[in-house]
Amino acid sequence: MNNNNSISASFKTNPTINLDHIIPLDFKTVLKLPKSHSWSTTTTSTHVEVDEGVPVVDLADPEALTLIRGACEKWGMFQVTNHGVPIKLLKQIEFQSKKLFGLPTNQKLLAVRSPEECTGYGLPRISTFFSKLFWSEGFSIMGSPLHHARQLWPNHHFDFCNVMVEYQKELMGLTERILGLMFTSLDLTQEDVKCFSESKNGSKHPQALLQLNSYPICPDPTRAMGLAPHTDSSLLTLLYQTNISGLQVFRENVGWVLVNPISGAFVVNVGDLMHIICNGRFKTALHRALVNQTHHRISVAYFYGPPKDVNISPSIKLVDRDHPILYRPVTWKEFLDSKATHFNKALDFIRFDV
Ligand SMILES: C=C1C[C@]23C[C@H]1CC[C@H]2[C@@]12CCC[C@@](C)(C(=O)O1)[C@H]2[C@@H]3C(=O)O
Ligand SMILES: O=C(O)CCC(=O)C(=O)O
Ligand SMILES: [Fe+2]
Numbered sequence: 001m002n003n004n005n006s007i008s009a010s011f012k013t014n015p016t017i018n019l020d021h022i023i024p025l026d027f028k029t030v031l032k033l034p035k036s037h038s039w040s041t042t043t044t045s046t047h048v049e050v051d052e053g054v055p056v057v058d059l060a061d062p063e064a065l066t067l068i069r070g071a072c073e074k075w076g077m078f079q080v081t082n083h084g085v086p087i088k089l090l091k092q093i094e095f096q097s098k099k100l101f102g103l104p105t106n107q108k109l110l111a112v113r114s115p116e117e118c119t120g121y122g123l124p125r126i127s128t129f130f131s132k133l134f135w136s137e138g139f140s141i142m143g144s145p146l147h148h149a150r151q152l153w154p155n156h157h158f159d160f161c162n163v164m165v166e167y168q169k170e171l172m173g174l175t176e177r178i179l180g181l182m183f184t185s186l187d188l189t190q191e192d193v194k195c196f197s198e199s200k201n202g203s204k205h206p207q208a209l210l211q212l213n214s215y216p217i218c219p220d221p222t223r224a225m226g227l228a229p230h231t232d233s234s235l236l237t238l239l240y241q242t243n244i245s246g247l248q249v250f251r252e253n254v255g256w257v258l259v260n261p262i263s264g265a266f267v268v269n270v271g272d273l274m275h276i277i278c279n280g281r282f283k284t285a286l287h288r289a290l291v292n293q294t295h296h297r298i299s300v301a302y303f304y305g306p307p308k309d310v311n312i313s314p315s316i317k318l319v320d321r322d323h324p325i326l327y328r329p330v331t332w333k334e335f336l337d338s339k340a341t342h343f344n345k346a347l348d349f350i351r352f353d354v
Pocket of ligand 1: 007118124125126127138209211230231232233234303336339
């Protein structure tokens with residue numbers, strides 16, 4: 001399903017050549033961290049303690065707009081509570097994810113992602129940029145996961161599929177609501193933000209990817225990397241990180257800051273495309289995930305992006321003498337292609353010299 005979209009098109013253009021960067025380790029069978037997964041301790045060195053962490057925004061708070069704007073300018077990240085997504089659905093997605101990652105490795109490999117496809121079981125795509133491998137495994141979904149789910153459970157995939165579809169529906173609604181708040185906080189209207197007003201007719205649908213992440217218990221967390229530092233290539237990402245910590249966000253002149261798990265909350269990441277639309281006003285959050293020795297950690301990331309062929313560019317309302325235009329227009333497909341080549345430097349390649 002859904003082959004005609006920016007995300008799958010970008011995987012077709014940029015297939016993963018080396019299968020070592022798709023097929024995860026059989027984590028359960030290793031007692032010692034292998035050399036292939038052993039990072040230098042300077043790259044995995046732990047977080048700093050800070051007085052004030054990532055802001056938490058109660059969506060029912062009358063001050064929500066101001067808090068969101070402040071958080072996006074300072075951190076490129078905040079957490080939301082009172083968001084209306086039923087706790088039951090969060091518990092269900094956690095349960096289904098654990099069920100999937102708890103399968104024996106040879107069975108999970110029945111649903112492995114093909115080199116030129118974006119969905120299925122395997123290592124996250126950014127793995128190709130690193131010589132050391134991640135201590136994690138993922139499962140990527142767009143819309144219905146039926147094709148891969150029936151390979152895992154020929155007769156018992158219904159609950160899994162229903163939860164995944166229901167979750168994406170809920171998260172699309174919440175993401176659009178939060179995007180609206182973020183734009184309003186900058187005095188931008190629907191008309192000011194083209195990618196929004198064009199999105200509801202015909203083929204002009206927003207596109208999204210659901211990523212289930214699993215970080216198995218690790219024999220030596222001080223040398224392991226769950227997911228290396230990156231910014232998300234989305235407009236916005238909503239992350240449910242369950243109750244086990246591991247997510248960290250980077251602050252200039254401060255260092256890596258732990259994002260405290262809050263029961264039932266979502267972490268909202270400003271993605272690269274949002275940073276472009278805001279002409280740099282909102283930061284794109286540089287973040288990573290570390291692992292631990294006692295708990296298997298699950299997280300669920302929902303990456304939301306614009307419809308196919310929509311050009312993303314800085315809103316002219318945010319361009320003036322003091323704020324020269326920073327980026328040239330790009331479609332999501334062009335940007336994902338650029339990320340597949342230039343990774344964390346992709347924004348520099350569309351930036352005007354100022
Ligand atoms: C819609 C997206 C978002 C992508 C690219 C494209 C499809 C695959 C996504 C992820 C999912 C896992 C983390 C990440 C960092 C990765 O390696 O693959 C994400 C990446 C990005 O945010 O760049
Ligand atoms: O597991 C986490 O907390 C982070 C996941 C993440 O950054 C991603 O999937 O892009
Ligand atoms: Fe991320």
